[in-house]
Amino acid sequence: MAVHEVDVVIVGAGLAGLSAGLSFHRAGISCVVLEAGDEVGGRVRTDVVDGFRLDRGFQILNPAYPAIRRLVDVDALRLGKFWRAVRVADGDRLSLLGNPLDTPKAFRDVAARRHLSVKDLAALGALTVRAAAGPAQAIVRGEDRATLDELRRTGLSDRAIESVFRPFLSGVFLEDGLSTSSRFFRLVWRSFLSSAPSLPALGMGELPRQLARSIPSDGVRTGTPVEAIGNGRVRTAGGDVWNARAVVVATDGTTAAKLVEGVPEPSWNSVTTWYFAPPRSPLSEPVLLVDGQGGSILNTAVLTEVCPTYAPEGASLVSASTLGQLAEPEMRRTLTRLYRTDASSWPLVGRYEIPHALPAMPSPHDFRRSIRFGDTTYVCGDHRDSSSLQGALASGARTARAVARSLTGDRGEERP
Structure with a gap:
């Protein structure tokens, strides 16, 4: 001793x-x-398995976070960036939704108003202005409610909430009831406005x-x-x-x-993240893909479109996250539907069950x-x-x- x-x-x-x-x-x-x-x-x-970089659970870094700017040499991380947009799989369509000024490719699907009506776009614009205006402390000290209630109060339609915001935010909060603090939601939205979600070249x-x-x-x-x-x-x-x-x-x-x-002791939100190595990239875009039909997968992405260094040269890496247990055959069937390609034989590189992924943050x-x-x-x-x-x-x-x-x-x- x-x-x-x-x-x-x-x-x-x-x-x-x-x-x-x-x-x-x-x-x-x-x-x-x-x-x-x-x-x-x-x-x-981050684990390295056969040359693939596997983060323990799906995680992203937002370089706009104030503490990141104060403490971290962001340039040294060699960040790969996601588009500030989301692909929504719904029936036979893969709609790209985002600010066309930031992601011009999204203009067609935003204009088509399949998921977001004119009223939804106006409500979203007003929400964005409120989140961006003033100091962050004003949000922290402001009124708090469940995020679902906040979305409804903004004037967003049920269609927009159920096909876009619930699947997207469920992957952020790791809970699908959207009971998470609306203060936190507004801070997250504010950070997305400031910078694109990113991944370090060598993993989180x-x-x-x-x-x-x-x-x-x-x-x-x-x-x-x-x-x-x-x-x-x-x-x-x-x-x-x-x-x-x-x-x-x-x-x-x-x-x-x-x-x-x-x-x-906090209550915990959990997640299970799967990693697959398809023979070729099933979606040549650095974007999150969510299920507009409310399926079992929270989100999925081709991580090598964001950071090629997440896989050996020439290989692809796909992540997919769920809240609960999902049998592998069902996971593969869902990925096949979302990506419009056969995922039944994709090699499975890793699977992480994270029971203590995020402390729950119900309002207030x-x-x-x-x-x-x-x-x-x-x-x-x-x-x-x-x-x-x-x-x-x-x-x-x-x-x-x-x-x-x-x-x-x-x-x-x-x-x-």
Whole structure:
């Protein structure tokens, strides 16, 4: 057993823990990040299987997120971008819906008004103006309701909601009732207006790896599970003890609830993501494809149209995500219908069941939940903010600021 002394111990090297660690490092506060897994990233990980890059669950990065702009060298990620549009499969049609000024190819299908009427387009325009206008804090502090109620209040028709918005947003929220906070929906919509959803060339796991590289090499220790914390003291499964002036628990919400008394365990939204390697790309566009008929697949995309580096040279990679369990034959039949090509023999590269994918955010949702639990213990993560990359990164930075104030004797508000 070894005993260590440090200013701050961070438990968990997901995005929140790495954000906090980077903030401490920049402030000159000594810290160590202890991670139970064999690599940093938490739920944001990428596996390489036979040359294919498989993110653990369908994930995308929006470079417009404020925390991404503050903490990440976006250019170094070599992002591939999705179109800011969506393909809607409905019967014998694959309609492309998006802003024609951004995606000119969408003009024909938008003008055809198969899914969005003139009234829908006007309601969507008004929603877009409201989301883009003013500071983001105005949205966070505004009235909250379920996203479904918000969409109806904007004047969108049932047809538009059921064939476009429900299938698209179900893939964002990982729940198909659209009970998620309308505040969060407006923030997501605002981010889509600012920048295209993207993928790093080396997979989503490159995001936490970049953050970890910005922290001194001895500041992040993987393969180090923590058994107990309390009173500025952390004990690892290996028997080592870390004494610190503050402890930051940056694990997922379920683990945090076990380690820290008083932390509520969140409800979770789950997802299962499949990866296939068809012999050729079934859709030569970097776009999300959703089922306008409300089928079992949340969304699917040819990831190699976004980032060719997700597969060996000349190969294609298709992702498809579902909320519940889906037998492989049904998955293949649905992909065949959506892509209008035979998917029955596509090689299956990987399949990930993620029961704890995103903390649920039913309305009303508080974006600034308490982070202090005792004199020396703090908790951060997307379950204390919003269920997003932005929420995890922002929560880690917010907690680091609160700890720094405490260490210097400033007991002010723990607000940005």
